[in-house]
Structure formats: C-alpha cells, structure tokens
Amino acid sequence: MEGSMSKSLIAIPILVVFFLMFPMAIAFAQENGCLSCHGNESLVKQDQEGKEISLYIDKSVIPGSIHHNLRCVDCHREVKDEVHMEKPGPVDCGSCHQKELELYRESFHGQKYLEGIKDAPWCQDCHGSHEIRNVNDPKSITYRLNLPKMCAVCHQDPQITKRYRISVQEPYKIYHQSIHGIAIEKMGLIKAAVCSDCHGSHTLRPASDPQSEIYKYNVPQTCGKCHFGIWKTYEESVHGKALADKAPNAPTCIDCHSEHYILPPGYKASTVSGATISGHTCPQCHSTEVITDKYGLVTERTTKYLDSYHGVESRAGKRTAANCASCHGYHEIKPSSDPKSSINPANLPQTCEKCHPNAGENFAKGKIHLAISPQAEVGVNIVRRLYVVLIVSIIGGMIIHNWLIIFKRIREKYKESKNATIVRFNQIEIYQHLFLMITFTILAVSGFALRFPNSWWASWMVHSEEGVVFRSQIHRIAGVLFVLLCFYNLYYMLSTQRGRKQMIAMFPSLKDIRDVILNINHHLGLTKKKPQFDRYDYTEKAEYWALVWGAVVMSATGFIMWFENYSLQHMPRWILNICKAIHFYEALLASLAILVWHMFFVIFEPEIYPVNLGMLTGKTTLKELKEKHPLEYEELKEKGKIIDFEEMDENEE
Numbered sequence: 001m002e003g004s005m006s007k008s009l010i011a012i013p014i015l016v017v018f019f020l021m022f023p024m025a026i027a028f029a030q031e032n033g034c035l036s037c038h039g040n041e042s043l044v045k046q047d048q049e050g051k052e053i054s055l056y057i058d059k060s061v062i063p064g065s066i067h068h069n070l071r072c073v074d075c076h077r078e079v080k081d082e083v084h085m086e087k088p089g090p091v092d093c094g095s096c097h098q099k100e101l102e103l104y105r106e107s108f109h110g111q112k113y114l115e116g117i118k119d120a121p122w123c124q125d126c127h128g129s130h131e132i133r134n135v136n137d138p139k140s141i142t143y144r145l146n147l148p149k150m151c152a153v154c155h156q157d158p159q160i161t162k163r164y165r166i167s168v169q170e171p172y173k174i175y176h177q178s179i180h181g182i183a184i185e186k187m188g189l190i191k192a193a194v195c196s197d198c199h200g201s202h203t204l205r206p207a208s209d210p211q212s213e214i215y216k217y218n219v220p221q222t223c224g225k226c227h228f229g230i231w232k233t234y235e236e237s238v239h240g241k242a243l244a245d246k247a248p249n250a251p252t253c254i255d256c257h258s259e260h261y262i263l264p265p266g267y268k269a270s271t272v273s274g275a276t277i278s279g280h281t282c283p284q285c286h287s288t289e290v291i292t293d294k295y296g297l298v299t300e301r302t303t304k305y306l307d308s309y310h311g312v313e314s315r316a317g318k319r320t321a322a323n324c325a326s327c328h329g330y331h332e333i334k335p336s337s338d339p340k341s342s343i344n345p346a347n348l349p350q351t352c353e354k355c356h357p358n359a360g361e362n363f364a365k366g367k368i369h370l371a372i373s374p375q376a377e378v379g380v381n382i383v384r385r386l387y388v389v390l391i392v393s394i395i396g397g398m399i400i401h402n403w404l405i406i407f408k409r410i411r412e413k414y415k416e417s418k419n420a421t422i423v424r425f426n427q428i429e430i431y432q433h434l435f436l437m438i439t440f441t442i443l444a445v446s447g448f449a450l451r452f453p454n455s456w457w458a459s460w461m462v463h464s465e466e467g468v469v470f471r472s473q474i475h476r477i478a479g480v481l482f483v484l485l486c487f488y489n490l491y492y493m494l495s496t497q498r499g500r501k502q503m504i505a506m507f508p509s510l511k512d513i514r515d516v517i518l519n520i521n522h523h524l525g526l527t528k529k530k531p532q533f534d535r536y537d538y539t540e541k542a543e544y545w546a547l548v549w550g551a552v553v554m555s556a557t558g559f560i561m562w563f564e565n566y567s568l569q570h571m572p573r574w575i576l577n578i579c580k581a582i583h584f585y586e587a588l589l590a591s592l593a594i595l596v597w598h599m600f601f602v603i604f605e606p607e608i609y610p611v612n613l614g615m616l617t618g619k620t621t622l623k624e625l626k627e628k629h630p631l632e633y634e635e636l637k638e639k640g641k642i643i644d645f646e647e648m649d650e651n652e653e
Helices: 002-038 098-106 108-114 123-127 147-155 158-163 171-177 179-185 195-199 216-224 228-235 238-244 253-257 274-281 289-295 301-307 309-315 324-328 348-353 378-418 427-451 465-495 497-506 510-523 538-562 573-604 622-628 630-638 645-652
Strands: none
Touching: 098 108, 123 147, 147 158, 147 171, 147 179, 147 195, 171 179, 195 216, 216 228, 216 238, 216 253, 228 238, 274 301, 274 309, 274 324, 301 309, 427 465, 427 573, 465 497, 465 538, 497 538, 510 538, 538 573, 622 630
C-alpha cells in the first residue's frame, strides 16, 4: 500500500510536467511545420498557374525577435492547416496592441493608410515583420540610433515627396548635418533628439493639427521635453508671453533655430550664429512692416544696428562683435520696461560690462540703436546738419570747379568741329543715333526699376500705384519705338545708296582679327606699328552687330513677356521663364557694354577726352580722319574728294 502511494506521488509531478509541456510540444511541432516550408530557402511551392505562394523566413531572426515566444498562428490566425493554398491576409497587430492601433488610426499616417494610400506606412514598415526587436535593442529598426534612417526610407525618397507634395525635401539629409543628427549618428548620444521626439510615433500629426506636437503653439513644449530649463525661461520672455496669448506672429524655437538643420551658435551656418542673428534671424520679424505695424514695434531697429559700430564689425566678419542677443538675451528677452530686462536702463551697465569692463552709467546714457536721421539725438542731429552743409558746399564747389575745366575743353573741341570738313554721318544717321540713345536709356531705366525696386532711382516707379502704371507704360512705349527704329534702320541700309555703303563698310573681315592682335601688341609696347583702320574699325563693327543681335533678342523675348497670356496658349511655362531670364541678362549685358565699351571710346579714350562730338555734328577733321581712319583717308584722297594742304606743304619743304 505504501509502495503504491509512493508511486502515485511520483507520477503526479510527471503528469503535471507532461500537461505543461504538451502545448509547447504541439507549438514546437507547428512552428517546425511552418518553417519546414517557409524556412527552407530552396523550397518554393507553386500552384498550377506558376505563382509563388511560399514566403521565405530567415530562421536566424526568430530567436532575437520580441515575439519569439509566439506561435506563427498567433499572428497568422487565418491559417488553419499546415498545408494551405490560400495566402493569409494582413496581420492584425491590434489584437495585442489595441492602444497603439487606436492611436495610429487617428494619426496622419493612419488616416492616409485607411484612405488607401499605398505608400502610407503600416506597422511592419516601421517595426519590421518577423525580426521585430525590442525598442531598446541596438539591432531594432526603431532603436533610437537607427530611427532617423528608418524614417528616411520614405521621407528621403524623392518620388514619394514629389508624389504627395511633402513640403520638406530631404529632411534626413538636413537632420544628418544638424547638431541632433551629429550627436546621434557620429557621437552615439542615445538621448539626442530623433524624429519621434518631435513628431511623435503612433500619434504623428501634421503641423496644422492643434493636437500635433509640432503645431505652432505646442513647439516650445515639444522642445522643452529635452530643453526644460530653456522652455521655462522662454515662457517668461516677451516672445513666450505673446505665444501664450496666441499671437500668430510670435516666434517659437524653430523660427530662430530652424526645424531640422539646427546648429549651435559656434557654427557659421547656424541661424543663431553672431552675424546671422542680426543680419537675418531677428530682422525676419523686426524688419517686417506687417509685424512692426501690427504690434507697434519700433521700425528699422535692425537697419540702425547694422549701420552702427557693432553692426559694421559684425558685417565685416568679427565674431566677437555684439549682436542683438548680446544685449537683449536669447530665450529670456524682456521689454526694456521690465526691471529684469537686460536692456532696462538700470541694468544696461551690467549688460555692457560683458564686453566693456568697468562700464559705468555713461553707457546707459544716449540712444543705443543710433540713427543718423532727423529723429536722432540733438547733438548728433546738429553734427549731421553741419556736415551736410559742409559736404554739399565743399564737394559741390569742387565739382563745379572741375566741370568748368572740362566745359572749357568741350567748347574748344566744338569750335574745332566747326572747321571740320569731312562728313562721316548725315542728318538722318544723326537722328537715328539720337533716337536710339533716348529709347535705350528709357528702356534700361524702366526695365531695371522692376528688377531693383529698392534702388533710390527706381523706388518712385514701383512703390506707388501711379508709378507702377507709368513704369510699365513708358517701358512698352519705348520698346515699340525702339523696334520701329530698328526696322527703319534696316530699310535705310537696304534702300539707299549711302545706307548700302555703310552696311558694306560695317561687315566684319579677317583684317579685323589681325587689327585686334596688332592693336593689343601696340598698346603693350611690343610693336610700334599701329593698325590701319578703314571707315569703321573693329570696335565700331562689334558695337553695331551687338546692337543688331540685342535688338532681335530683346524684341522677341519682350513681346512674348508682354503678351504672356497669349504666349502660354502656344508654349509651356518653362519656355516663358527662359525668355524672362534671357531678357534680363541680355539687358544687363547690353547696358554694361554701353558703359564699359561705348562710353570709353566716346568719352574716356585719352585722344578723345572729354567727348567725341562726331555723332552730334556728323563731321570730323582731316587730321582726326588721317589718324583714326587712315585707309578711308587714302581712299578719299585718291578719289580727289579731299585735299590735304598740310601734307602738300610738308612735301614741298
């Protein structure tokens, strides 16, 4: 009896172990049954149509998976038989992760997935499938050091960003260069911010959603998860209080530090580096009329700073020069009326002491953003007025004095021109040149006014409704007149005997190339021989044919731009954009050519200075013809059209 009892007692734990191990044995058998096909890389089952129905699973990833204790059928619940011909549907992760699934369905990605957007990520796109590991496992896709690269799979794909019009292009590339990216990927600092810290993971929402972590009014709190002290300091600042009052223009962290390309102040490319703060970051609000008018801020603060001693040093690249933040602070910015403000009059000496040791009360006396204007301090205003009078009187007197000398020389040249007997240009040609000069000047001024609206000479044409209308009308009228002049010039050249001779004389030749080389060598002192020019030298020919080319290009592109709506009915937008670029750069080229080339030969050439009056009088002296155009001189002399008495006297002697 006692023996039977002993055997029974021994059998009980054996039965318990058996019943406990039996399900595990069944599961093991089932798993081996699944992996016998899905774990055999060489075994690919096919149906009668030749379609692949077997999915290979790498057995080596199973032990490391966070789901290694689950059976295949725990996720693939539709599979009932070991040999199944129907492909199971998507795995329902929500059967275990209900909370995460609910959050995901309310997120931006989830909404897009439910809408049927094929590129919207599902669970396995971020977590993997059979190789899912714990988030703290360095081999996990969602491990902090790996997370940016995982998000980049979609957000770095140019096809996806283009297809869905994602505003931020290549965010991973930008993040990779930021201080957060450097800390994560190069320094291995696991606590550095990654995508999910700012955007969320299952709760990710667009910036326009008030529940989003990157919604404007939530940004400081999001950044404050890591930068808690700075967040609390910001909340007490003038910017933080404005944001708390839901001011739409109040700056948040990303307005100053940017979004993905965040760099510390020591980096030159940083938006909070010394020079950038005063030159770009602060001015983007404090130099915007809409914002300064709306909130009653003092305008032109940054402009006055940039003109100050500190501003000039900053623009010159001195990294230690005081910038906006040096005086106003960074995150703790307060109005000057606040006793805690660094720019409160009582605190200014201490603020200035950061750069100027032993700064006393005198540092707080007088204006800080000094402006040389009628609104400046009384003493500065008196000095300004005094020097304006001195500059106008002294420099003006110098200009008048020098112009008297130049004007005397112009009068002498004009008297000499009265004795000129050689006709180079007739009245029709003189009028054509005068008309060309007027229309070209109007076109250049009215055209560049549109491109450089803030220039002192252009502002009146573009900063008022009347000016805008006038600029547009005068530019088009001058353009039409310019085109008509070009057609008349062509008619004149082809229909008149003199015009045809002028055109023939203007045609380039191989001699012009030789003349260029010889002239350069002559002015370099390599040869004493000067080139012998005919009626027109290579400089005059180059000008004329450049004018012809420019007239064709500017007229064609100008009319396409003028009749933009009609043009776009017959050409794509990119051609119109090319025409606009050609019109601007051709105008720039032509204007610079006139200033650099034409003005030199009619004003600044030493033998011509102070002016060549030939295009006004149409005549030249025999001496000038002989020096400038010796071949034409010889031709006219042989034909008996000119008599050089000075040369005859020299021959007789």
